[in-house]
Amino acid sequence: AISALTAMPAFAVDNMETGDGPDLTSVRAKIAATDYQGALEELRGLAEDNQQADVYNLLGYTLRMTGDYDTSLTYYTKALELQPDHKAA
Numbered sequence: 001a002i003s004a005l006t007a008m009p010a011f012a013v014d015n016m017e018t019g020d021g022p023d024l025t026s027v028r029a030k031i032a033a034t035d036y037q038g039a040l041e042e043l044r045g046l047a048e049d050n051q052q053a054d055v056y057n058l059l060g061y062t063l064r065m066t067g068d069y070d071t072s073l074t075y076y077t078k079a080l081e082l083q084p085d086h087k088a089a
Helices: 002-007 025-032 036-049 053-065 069-082
Strands: none
Touching: 025 036, 025 053, 036 053, 053 069
């Protein structure tokens, strides 16, 4: 399954239908600049206070981009548990 993950293009797509979560503008900017470590630090802080699908989806994406596929899958799964129709997750 990991080889399938690496074969897929890595797009960070947010489900913009959710608007009730934290402001992720800074995180998205760090991801766009490929500052994955900075994004991870910010996302982990947000995840402590927000059980929100967009936060978990971006954690999954960022971890996948750093090669941590197992942990990435955990966060994608959490995003889908919270919002089963989350398009990005």
